[in-house]
Amino acid sequence: MLCNGSSYTPELIEGFIKRYDELPVRELWLVDIEEGKEKLKIVSNLAKRMVEKAGVPIQIYTTLDRREALPGADFVTTQLRVGLLDARIKDERIPISHGLIGQETNGAGGMFKGLRTIPVILDINKDISELCPDAWMINFTNPSGMVTEAVLRYGSTKKVIGLCNVPIGMEMGIANLLDVDHNRVRIDFAGLNHMVFGLNVYLDGKNITEEVVNKIAAGEMEAIVNNIINIEWASEFIKGLSVIPCPYHRYYFKQDEMLEKELEEFAKGETRAEVVKRLEADLFELYKDPDLDIKPPQLEERGGAYYSDAACRLINSIYNDKKDIQPVNTRNNGAIAGIPVDSAVEVSCIITKDGPKPMAIGELPVQVNGLIQQIKSFERMVIEAAITGDYNTAMVAMTINPLVSSDKMAKILLDELLEAHKEYLPKFKAYFEAK
Structure with a gap:
């Protein structure tokens, strides 16, 4: 198993420890870059203490050279941020300074996280195909769906699955709403990463979607994730929508309120x-x-x-061929009608030793299909811009995003963000040289 030295690593260690009887991890390699050397040391020492306390025989190794760690890996998890948190600050502050949503996976900020990240992930994927070609690449790196699609289209190995904690957070949130154990709840998920909807909710196999929709419409749902402001939905909207939105939909359906909160935080440097x-x-x-x-x-x-x-149950299900149902980012393969078969979607899948098998969804509800199609077009154009470094392609991607107001504003944002992230965008070398 190959992981990384991020602040999330203790979550993974806890998950592996809890499942050790089913998932007997022998070696866990934590990998980082030179700039993360000190953090890697800190988090690996904590990981070793956690393993020692649990009394499980997991050997933990650290390295700053991923090629040292990759040979023999069965699973490779990727969680990274090109440019570190200072780059995220720019992704958020630059759009907000122009009166637009600034968010790390949505709008202009999400686009530039994708532009910086996709070439790096493809380099890692190339090493995986050379050094451990049978390994599954489990990607947590945002924007997860966009990154997953880039690997599916341009990667050296296609054994990639994108993962997000939002769907499992939605499951947990609805379980809490109903005051039942999480294992009794199942949701049919369909859409894209951070653009996923719960189409049907089941309790002990019984469809209770209408009941859950009414409870959410009544404001009974608590916050699902801590990183998004939990502004209450309009009751009439939720009842009319008739499916379950994810927290990130607030950036699209409650854009004014979310922007107002962001502008308040921006003014305080928060x-x-x-x-x-x-x-x-x-x-x-x-x-x-x-x-x-x-x-x-x-x-x-x-x-x-x-x-x-989310991560450990996925790895465990692949390892043990559990054939249970989990929401992941994977190749559409016709599961959602109207989205290319080779595009990445976030959808409920049967998890097998051969990877995820998407469940057939068919046509998306008309009330959500348009937005999903628009975001998929945006993702495709960002991926092409990340691969080619073409300014015009990036301009189209920026303009068609629903959180950007016009082609004029798109050009302003594109130029400022390109300059802000210049050192992390080598694919745009020709653009910078021509300036």
């Missing part, structure tokens, strides 16, 4: 990225404590709730 930077610093201070040998509860404030359950 964008989400800046909050996260402080949270990460505090977390790593906690991780340094030689007496700490559990995942600290403060990690949930980072936005990482349920990552261990």
